[in-house]
Amino acid sequence: xxxxxxxxxxxxxxxxxxxxxxxxxxxxxxxxLDQPGQFLHLKAPNESLLLRRPISxxxxxxxxxxxxxxxxIGDETSGTYALSALTEGQNVDVMGPLGHGFPLAQVxxxxxxxxxxxxxxxxxxxxxxxxxxxxxxxxxxLLGFASKEVKILEEEFEALAHVSVNVTTDDGSYGTxxxxxxxxxxxxxxxxxxxxxxxxxxxxxxxxxxxxxERLYISTESRMACGIGACYACVVxxxxxxxxxxxxALKVCEDGPVFNGGEIIL
Ligand SMILES: Cc1cc2nc3c(=O)[nH]c(=O)nc-3n(C[C@H](O)[C@H](O)[C@H](O)COP(=O)(O)OP(=O)(O)OC[C@H]3O[C@@H](n4cnc5c(N)ncnc54)[C@H](O)[C@@H]3O)c2cc1C
Ligand code: FES
Numbered sequence: 547x548x549x550x551x552x553x554x555x556x557x558x559x560x561x562x563x564x565x566x567x568x569x570x571x572x573x574x575x576x577x578x579l580d581q582p583g584q585f586l587h588l589k590a591p592n593e594s595l596l597l598r599r600p601i602s603x604x605x606x607x608x609x610x611x612x613x614x615x616x617x618x619i620g621d622e623t624s625g626t627y628a629l630s631a632l633t634e635g636q637n638v639d640v641m642g643p644l645g646h647g648f649p650l651a652q653v654x655x656x657x658x659x660x661x662x663x664x665x666x667x668x669x670x671x672x673x674x675x676x677x678x679x680x681x682x683x684x685x686x687x688l689l690g691f692a693s694k695e696v697k698i699l700e701e702e703f704e705a706l707a708h709v710s711v712n713v714t715t716d717d718g719s720y721g722t723x724x725x726x727x728x729x730x731x732x733x734x735x736x737x738x739x740x741x742x743x744x745x746x747x748x749x750x751x752x753x754x755x756x757x758x759x760e761r762l763y764i765s766t767e768s769r770m771a772c773g774i775g776a777c778y779a780c781v782v783x784x785x786x787x788x789x790x791x792x793x794x795a796l797k798v799c800e801d802g803p804v805f806n807g808g809e810i811i812l
Pocket of ligand 1: 585597598599600601602603615616617618619620621623624625626627666669670766767768769770803
């Protein structure tokens with residue numbers, strides 16, 4: 547699949563939760579989007595910030611030629627802060643679509659699929675849920691946030707036909723108090739596949755719970771530079787090569803960001 551670099555146009559941008567922005571973009575890249583879980587590499591509108599920012603694609607609409615990203619901004623010196631100041635009609639220099647996303651060809655109607663998302667790892671699970679929903683799978687979504695003020699996308703997941711959503715917050719300000727681990731423990735129905743994206747501690751908890759499952763898919767993050775597999779900035783250690791000595795490294799940007807459960811060391 548070709549990787550495009552394009553000046554995409556902002557259709558809209560707004561703050562949807564505390565310091566979390568939703569940006570809708572239009573451009574040719576949308577037509578090449580393939581798997582939920584792929585990401586875009588965005589250039590911040592600040593010449594002193596050379597490295598692009600990797601941001602997952604939260605959803606897309608090929609008919610409208612639009613895609614949506616949700617991202618958390620840093621302080622005033624950060625690239626994401628500069629991106630959040632852009633408004634409708636302005637352009638963003640974007641590379642994409644990048645990486646391998648969540649495989650879902652094996653999913654059949656009426657299978658029970660579990661999605662576990664945490665914080666700013668939740669967005670890529672939304673396009674996944676949309677596509678699983680169209681396949682007629684029964685989807686349980688467990689979402690964990692630090693607090694109510696950073697909760698995102700709950701209503702969007704709930705609007706899908708075959709989805710049931712449970713939310714936890716660390717401080718108990720919304721939903722069940724605590725981490726999504728508690729909700730995983732409480733699940734009684736067996737699951738056919740699990741897809742997850744979130745903070746490293748949450749990914750470890752999901753792995754511990756479901757490591758025996760063949761269809762466990764984990765989306766990871768790493769510091770990135772090139773984003774296309776050339777610089778080796780984003781190398782992860784694998785189960786088969788825990789020290790990286792073999793030289794057959796896996797790269798989050800090219801081989802990931804989604805890996806099979808157990809393939810990499812979390
Ligand atoms: C595959 C992938 C998908 C991601 N999807 C999302 C998403 O959907 N929404 C979201 O809010 N965040 C996402 N992130 C994290 C996001 O890329 C960083 O939070 C962001 O780059 C930080 O940039 P900054 O300008 O705010 O911070 P700065 O402090 O200005 O960043 C300095 C440098 O560090 C890099 N960096 C800092 N934190 C991270 C991080 N956690 N991961 C990778 N690089 C980092 C930046 O890209 C930049 O090069 C994703 C990361 C990866 C690897
Ligand atoms: S960021 Fe350069 S190889 Fe992944």
